[in-house]
Amino acid sequence: MRRLVKLTVLGLVTASFTTTSAAAQRRQWEQPNCELRTSHFLVNSAVLYLSAAASSSFEDQQDRELRNAARVLRDALNRGQEENPAVWYLWGRYYEMKSDLAGMDSSYTRAQEMEPACADDIAARRHRLWVPLLNAGISAYQEGDSEAAIRSFSEANFVKPGDPHTYYYMGDIQGRALNAPDSAIAYFEMALDRLDESNAEHAEMIQNSTYMVGRFFQIVGNLDSAATWYETYLDIDPADGEVIGSLARVYTQLGRTDDALAVYDNILANADAMDPLDLFDAGVSLFVNELYEKAAMAFELGLERNPNYRDGIYNLANTYIAQSQGLADSLEGEELAAAKKSYGEKLDPYTATLLEVDPGNQQAHMLRAQSFQLLGEPDSTLAYLEKAQDLAFDITVDMFQFMGGDTFTAHGLITNLGDGEATSMPLTFEFVDQDGAVVVSEVVGGQTLGGGELGEFELNIVGPGIVAWRYSVGSSE
Numbered sequence: 001m002r003r004l005v006k007l008t009v010l011g012l013v014t015a016s017f018t019t020t021s022a023a024a025q026r027r028q029w030e031q032p033n034c035e036l037r038t039s040h041f042l043v044n045s046a047v048l049y050l051s052a053a054a055s056s057s058f059e060d061q062q063d064r065e066l067r068n069a070a071r072v073l074r075d076a077l078n079r080g081q082e083e084n085p086a087v088w089y090l091w092g093r094y095y096e097m098k099s100d101l102a103g104m105d106s107s108y109t110r111a112q113e114m115e116p117a118c119a120d121d122i123a124a125r126r127h128r129l130w131v132p133l134l135n136a137g138i139s140a141y142q143e144g145d146s147e148a149a150i151r152s153f154s155e156a157n158f159v160k161p162g163d164p165h166t167y168y169y170m171g172d173i174q175g176r177a178l179n180a181p182d183s184a185i186a187y188f189e190m191a192l193d194r195l196d197e198s199n200a201e202h203a204e205m206i207q208n209s210t211y212m213v214g215r216f217f218q219i220v221g222n223l224d225s226a227a228t229w230y231e232t233y234l235d236i237d238p239a240d241g242e243v244i245g246s247l248a249r250v251y252t253q254l255g256r257t258d259d260a261l262a263v264y265d266n267i268l269a270n271a272d273a274m275d276p277l278d279l280f281d282a283g284v285s286l287f288v289n290e291l292y293e294k295a296a297m298a299f300e301l302g303l304e305r306n307p308n309y310r311d312g313i314y315n316l317a318n319t320y321i322a323q324s325q326g327l328a329d330s331l332e333g334e335e336l337a338a339a340k341k342s343y344g345e346k347l348d349p350y351t352a353t354l355l356e357v358d359p360g361n362q363q364a365h366m367l368r369a370q371s372f373q374l375l376g377e378p379d380s381t382l383a384y385l386e387k388a389q390d391l392a393f394d395i396t397v398d399m400f401q402f403m404g405g406d407t408f409t410a411h412g413l414i415t416n417l418g419d420g421e422a423t424s425m426p427l428t429f430e431f432v433d434q435d436g437a438v439v440v441s442e443v444v445g446g447q448t449l450g451g452g453e454l455g456e457f458e459l460n461i462v463g464p465g466i467v468a469w470r471y472s473v474g475s476s477e
Contacts, residue, residue: 029054034118036086042076046090053097062097069094085115089122096125101158104129130160137169146177164194168205171212181216188212207236211243218250226250241267241278245285252289264294268301276306276467283315292323308436308468310397313354317367320347324374337376344374357470360395360427362388362417391417393424393449400469408466410459416449423448424455429471431461439463444471 029051038044046069053065073091081087088111095103108122137152150173157166168191175184188209195202195209214229230247234240244267251260267274267282283298299316306312324343331339351368358364365388372380399411408431414424427444440463447455 032089032118033121034115036089036115036118037084038086040076040081040084042072042079043081043084043086043090045072046076050090050093050097066094066097083114085111085118088114089118092122096129101155105158126160130156130163133159134165137166141169141173146173149173162194164191164202164205167191167194168209171209175212175216181219185213185216207233210236215246218246223250223254227254239270239274241274242281244278245282249285249289260289264291268294268297271301276302276309276312280309280312280315283312283319287315287319287322292319295319296323306434306467308357308432308470310354310357310468310470313350313357314364314367317347317350317354321370340374341376344371344376347371347374358395358397360391360393360471360473362391362394365391392422393417395427397469406462406464406466408461410461410469412457414447414449414455414457416451416453419451421448421450425473427471427473429459429469431463431466431469433465434467439466
């Protein structure tokens, strides 16, 4: 899944509270921003006690004043003030100071029902408690502590149950961290129920949530629902190649062949308006569905705009080979040889480029050998097969991921192909823009590995306009 939920730490609009701890909340008494009847002597006493607690710097005095506030509020209820919204509002303020979220929620809810004019005041107080809880959940999730994140999000949701953020982030935790797609679907749907299409700040969450629901329905095998949600998503972003490809795959699995072909034709017809990565995604989908001619077209169109993208080159080469393997079903003799040679001629420049981009990869050498085999050049075929077998180490870049802004992460594997311990050569990586110009370079040091042992490397790259990578074996230093 290429798409990630963006975790955004929220800033406080007001400066009253930056934490939910009781000590930090007791700074200064804030008068309610709505009219409440506090003339009853017990209710007025509660205001005075709560004000004293909020203003005191001494914990023992704060606790004493809060106990007194609770006592007079209970007395007020026993003396006929149960229908006075001020009592329930003050209970909410009391529980807020005590960091009792359940008590605060129920008290404020009752106060607001009885006195709707206090809705804005109560909403503001909830929001100021909610923000640090949400941020704590985001921080915990970013640090990989899903349990702590869930606790904080649950508390935040309790404080402000109508807000979509907690449902949105909980959906991502359930789906991505906990591998619970059914729960993820439920949370993202609850987020969508609370998101406002007229609010520009909600647009990204609406788009991502719609995608996620479709994706997780696809994962659990509910293909009809997946198709519906992908169709809804494409109403939002008709040119998203990843989703177009996913929808086409779902249509194919459902036996809706005509619909699938129509989607693929739409991808190819609008190639100029699509991101090359989306064309590559579409090519993969077409290849998986054995639509090799259209897959080759998608890869070719993508490589016209991003000619150094290794996976696009590799996948196009495999597509040509897949096409060539079916030639013997309808051709023979000289016609078969000529047709194979034509595919070899197509394959030749791409496998040559592949080796320039990924020279330490054994499969790249094997593909180069296959291009010469199709060309009918056995000596060159054998030479590259031997080169593949003679490699001391196999280099595989298994992830190159956009992380937002100008940041990318690359992850790779180094495998010792020999029987004994050996040290790999350094690798000089160049990260290039669309024109092939080097934006930034990094060196991966050699690794000493036992026979058959596998090592790893990871690079975090920052640079404007990066679209692809290539490397050479051996450091430039």
